[in-house]
Amino acid sequence: MAKLATFIIATFAGGILGVVGVFAAASAVNPSADHVASVSKTDPQQGAAAYGAR
Amino acid sequence: MRPGPVLHTIAALVTAVVLAPLVLPGYVLRYDMVFVPRQPLNWEMLAPADSLPRAVPVDAVVAAANLVMPGWLLQRIALVAIVYLAALGAARLLPTARLLPRVVAALAYAWTPYLAERLLLGQWALLLAYACLPWLVIAARDLRDGRRGALPRLVIAAAPAALTPTGGLIALATVAVLLPLRRRATAAALAAVTALNAPWLAAALTGPAGGASDPEGVAQFAARAENWAGSWTALAGTGGIWNAQTVPASRESVLVPVVTVLLLAAAVPGLLELRRRWAGAADRLFVLAAGGFLLAVAGVVAPAAVLLEWAVVHVPGAGLLRDGQKFLIPYALVLALGFALGAELLAARLDRAVDPAAGRVVLAGAALLPVVLLPDLAFGVSGQLRPVRYPADWAVVAERVAERPGEVLSLPFEGYQRYGWTDDVVVRDPAPRFLNAPVLINDALRVGAVTVDGESPRAASVGALLAAGQPAAAAGTRWVLVRRGSGEPAARVLAGLRLTHDGTYLQLWENPSAPGEVRVAGTGRRTVALAAHVSAGLIVTGAVIALLLLGSRSWYRPRTH
Numbered sequence: 220m221a222k223l224a225t226f227i228i229a230t231f232a233g234g235i236l237g238v239v240g241v242f243a244a245a246s247a248v249n250p251s252a253d254h255v256a257s258v259s260k261t262d263p264q265q266g267a268a269a270y271g272a273r
Numbered sequence: 274m275r276p277g278p279v280l281h282t283i284a285a286l287v288t289a290v291v292l293a294p295l296v297l298p299g300y301v302l303r304y305d306m307v308f309v310p311r312q313p314l315n316w317e318m319l320a321p322a323d324s325l326p327r328a329v330p331v332d333a334v335v336a337a338a339n340l341v342m343p344g345w346l347l348q349r350i351a352l353v354a355i356v357y358l359a360a361l362g363a364a365r366l367l368p369t370a371r372l373l374p375r376v377v378a379a380l381a382y383a384w385t386p387y388l389a390e391r392l393l394l395g396q397w398a399l400l401l402a403y404a405c406l407p408w409l410v411i412a413a414r415d416l417r418d419g420r421r422g423a424l425p426r427l428v429i430a431a432a433p434a435a436l437t438p439t440g441g442l443i444a445l446a447t448v449a450v451l452l453p454l455r456r457r458a459t460a461a462a463l464a465a466v467t468a469l470n471a472p473w474l475a476a477a478l479t480g481p482a483g484g485a486s487d488p489e490g491v492a493q494f495a496a497r498a499e500n501w502a503g504s505w506t507a508l509a510g511t512g513g514i515w516n517a518q519t520v521p522a523s524r525e526s527v528l529v530p531v532v533t534v535l536l537l538a539a540a541v542p543g544l545l546e547l548r549r550r551w552a553g554a555a556d557r558l559f560v561l562a563a564g565g566f567l568l569a570v571a572g573v574v575a576p577a578a579v580l581l582e583w584a585v586v587h588v589p590g591a592g593l594l595r596d597g598q599k600f601l602i603p604y605a606l607v608l609a610l611g612f613a614l615g616a617e618l619l620a621a622r623l624d625r626a627v628d629p630a631a632g633r634v635v636l637a638g639a640a641l642l643p644v645v646l647l648p649d650l651a652f653g654v655s656g657q658l659r660p661v662r663y664p665a666d667w668a669v670v671a672e673r674v675a676e677r678p679g680e681v682l683s684l685p686f687e688g689y690q691r692y693g694w695t696d697d698v699v700v701r702d703p704a705p706r707f708l709n710a711p712v713l714i715n716d717a718l719r720v721g722a723v724t725v726d727g728e729s730p731r732a733a734s735v736g737a738l739l740a741a742g743q744p745a746a747a748a749g750t751r752w753v754l755v756r757r758g759s760g761e762p763a764a765r766v767l768a769g770l771r772l773t774h775d776g777t778y779l780q781l782w783e784n785p786s787a788p789g790e791v792r793v794a795g796t797g798r799r800t801v802a803l804a805a806h807v808s809a810g811l812i813v814t815g816a817v818i819a820l821l822l823l824g825s826r827s828w829y830r831p832r833t834h
Contacts, residue, residue: 224627228634267759268687270304270699270718271394271516273497 276372283376284360287383291356294653295349299660301653302700304519304689306395308348310663312336313709319476320794320802323731324716325484325592326476330806331398331436332706333472345660348397354433355400359383362407363609368550369617373636378613382407384643386512386524387598387605389650393519393657395700396599401433402440403602409434409444410606413451414554416458422823424458428465428816435469435809438477439599443565445470447603450561451554468812475805477590479798484589487726488582490718494596494725495572502530504573508566509533510646511605513598515720518699521649532646539639540608543615550614562607568600592728612639661695666776667707670754673774673781674708679751680792681712685760686739688715688727692758694778704754711792713750744768751787755780 295301300308312318314336319329338347363382364375391400408430415423427448435441445466452459477484496513498504499520507513510533512524523529548555571577572595584591594600616639620632649655674681683704691697705712715736716727727733735748745753745762746769753770755761757778770782794802 225630225634228631228638231638267691268685268689268719270689270720271518272721273493273515273517 274372276375279372280361280364280375280379283364283379284357284383287360287380288353288356290651291384292349292352292653292658293651294656294659295352297660298345299662300345300348301352301658301660302395302695302703303393303658303698304395305701306348306397307701307703307706308335308344309703309707310344310668312339312344312706314340315709316793316799316802317705317711319472319806320798321476321480321482322711322792322794323481323713324727324729325482326473326480327438328398329438329476329802330472330809333806334436335706351397351401352392355397355404356383356388358404358408359388359400362404362411363606363613366407366411366606367610367613368547369614371617373620373633373640374613374617377616377636377640378609380640380643381609381612382606384647384650385605385609386507386510386521386647387601389521389647389654390512390514390516390519391599393521393654394514394516398437399440399599401436402443403605405430405434405440406443406447406602406606409447410451410558413448413462414551416462417452417554419458422820424461424465425816425819425823427462428469428812429820431466431469432809432813432816435466438470438473438593441466441470441473442593443600443602446564447561450564451557465812465816469809471805472802472809475801476798479794479801481730482728483730484592484728485587486585486592486595486728488586489723490592490595490725491572491578491581491585493718493720493723495578496569496598499524500529501527502533505570506530506533508569508598508601509537511601511608513569513601515596515598521647521654523647523649529646532642536608536612536642536646539615539619540611541615542618543611543613544607546614546618547610558603558607562604565600565603568594569597569604572597612642657698659696661698663703663707664694664776664778666774666779667703669774669776670779670781671708674710674752677751677783678710678791679787680749681708681710681752681754682735682745682748682750683712683714683754683756684745684762684766685756686715686736687760688718690756690758690760692756692778702756704756708754710752712754713748739766744770745782746770746784746786749784749787751784753782753784755782 312332312335314333318332318336335347360379360383364379367375367378369375388400388403409427412423412427412430416427431444431448434444448462448466452462494515496504496508497515497517499507499512504513510529514520571581581594585595616636620635623635624632653659681704683702689699689701691699702714705714713732713735716729716732717736718725738747739745745766753767757780767782769786770784772780773783774781793799
């Protein structure tokens, strides 16, 4: 019983770790993801001189 | 296993993962984060002639540090220190004998939406206050307990926090709340931290900018909802910054509020346990955290927002409170400690009921939960903290201005702008830090379609002059710098000026009719500013010497409390 619980929890935690690793690696090496991250919030209506947007 | 090396390794790993893109050459330029190759040390850094001292004394400290190291290196040291000290400080502060809960605390404090959002807004000096808070709390507790060397350590922990007005106030409030009244040590600590705040206080009290701000700023800089759960939940998870453009994409996930509630649920029993382990002291820390949280929500609660709007107009300096989310720092620390202790309690139960290994797995999962909640903090917030290079035009213009010193008007008359060479990232005009001369920039802030007025009367008058269609020469500055890209001034604005540098990214125009004198603060004001900076510097130096003489190393020994 104890071993089964340990296995289940370890699988869960390992799965989380794996997903995070894949996500982080993908964002680091994928240039298109980089591009989206830097331009997706740009609103052409605001012009180039806005401090931010709500 | 010895906890010290493990915690340093964890802090180093977290730092490396968060700041990985900084191995590339160049400068990370984002919003308020502007490092330049060599920032000049002049009176404008100590006592701005026209504007509010928002960057006092950080500008002077950066300029002084630039005397011995280049800006790119200084930026990396500052950013690495933030993440590293935050992780290590939270781990060391946690009152536990176990190692893994300390790791949980390290990640829960160094991997937060607060840190990510303020990094994206470029507020690195405020984040120094974030990183220093655990160390300040440790030192304050040591001072309460009468431990040797506690006061110098408290001063050293408060000094980086006091590089900005907001951080300085947080440090002062921390000392005032955590230490008992009517004790000589408390009075000494309060006096020292007040003196650390003296540079910006002196510059503000003697400056021409006044202390009133535009009440419009309260609504514009109030906390903001990041997903379906509203601004309160965003703040409860240490997010909720006002600027939608500096929020990591993962904060918009529908699952974020659910995981936030899970984190809070785990933190509640942990906070009760914290009260038990820190009898008396924990309550004071909770008061500090609650105060910070109330300031953060003030902008989104109608009666409090009205009160804030009144205060920023009528109470000098109250404009500091309008971006209330930045005061979440003590709350973020308390949440991290509570979550780590909550996880430890759960792990202890599982140890007894199931298997010792099960408890360790739970703690490992708890350590990873902040990462799961905010995966895109990794690798410079998914590549958004990416170094860029200054175009060579900047060095040329700086040289020309240095040859014939005089005031500079920077156009387009906008304090913040996107440039092609910054990869279209918004950044504050680098001219005031790049050029060794007073630079007149617009301190009004555009938030979407709304303009929040600035505080500098001179910037306001020049803005009005330009809006009325007058030529820039009428502003009376010796130099007019044109940052090319978008919003460049029309030819009539530059009428009467002589072009001295025409680069791809910058143009420098000279005003032949302008006086050559450099506008600086008056002698009295400069004396006060210099005295305040020197006294703050002496206090920090004294604290370092005292610590060395005492040979106190208790910061470096693992403590189990």
